[in-house]
Amino acid sequence: MPPIRPTTLPLRERKKVLTRNAILDAAEQLFEERGYDNVTVAEIAEAANISVKTLFTYFRSKEDLVFADTELIDTLLLALQERPPGTSALQTVIKTLTAMLDNHQHGYGLEAYHRGFGDAAALQSRLLRMWSEYEDRITHQLLQESPEVPAPLLRFQAIQLVGLVRMLVSPEARTAAGGLTPEETVTASTAWLEATVGLG
Known part of the structure; x- marks a missing residue:
């Protein structure tokens, strides 16, 4: 799941992109290591150093983490x-x-x-x-x-x-x-x- 790369975005938008990338990176690593069914949203949030509430402001569901990449x-x-x-x-x-x-x-x-x-x-x-x-x-x-x-x-x-x-x-x-x-x-x-x- 290659993440979006921030370029010349304003600081606020750049932080959002970095947070989204961190979530996707954490999810990909955990899914690959343990399998989708064996990873919780809470574990992904912890690995990305954010709260579960914050994660859900970026992705509606755990399933969306798999299919975010186009x-x-x-x-x-x-x-x-x-x-x-x-x-x-x-x-x-x-x-x-x-x-x-x-x-x-x-x-x-x-x-x-x-x-x-x-x-x-x-x-x-x-x-x-x-x-x-x-x-x-x-x-x-x-x-x-x-x-x-x-x-x-x-x-x-x-x-x-x-x-x-x-x-x-x-x-x-x-x-x-x-x-x-x-x-x-x-x-x-x-x-x-x-x-x-x-x-x-």
């Missing part, structure tokens, strides 16, 4: 917008995800994801809503690029693109990566992404 979808959309002419959306998303895996950024390690959130039943319905929101945003982007293409076909394409992300954080990916080192997991994940190009 950098993954924002990064994918930017890559789609800036891709060179003749480069397919599929190639662009695969390249972008591969780069993210290589950089170990965005809390995107597969084991870290599953250790933190993968088995939390409380998050499953919200996770499905997030995938749906990703599909909506990518469909909108594709429609802007290709208004002459029937919208249902672009929706199908968006579903396929989001499916690449879902594949990487799926239970099947976790099982397949079992026992692998982080570097080996990145290599395997990259191979899975590249293999999707040949799937009919």
Whole structure:
């Protein structure tokens, strides 16, 4: 969950950003160490050196701490917008995800994801809503690029693109990566992404 970075904000707004970042950092660390279900809001607040009341002025629920980050979808959309002419959306998303895996950024390690959130039943319905929101945003982007293409076909394409992300954080990916080192997991994940190009 990469936090917002304060730049030239006024002091009051800068303090708010720093507090929000501290909450997200504390939540991410605790979720990864112990799992979502085994961490309380009070523990997150204590780790961030704030009160529970203050935490709830920034986030409405514990669940919101998991889904506060939009950098993954924002990064994918930017890559789609800036891709060179003749480069397919599929190639662009695969390249972008591969780069993210290589950089170990965005809390995107597969084991870290599953250790933190993968088995939390409380998050499953919200996770499905997030995938749906990703599909909506990518469909909108594709429609802007290709208004002459029937919208249902672009929706199908968006579903396929989001499916690449879902594949990487799926239970099947976790099982397949079992026992692998982080570097080996990145290599395997990259191979899975590249293999999707040949799937009919």
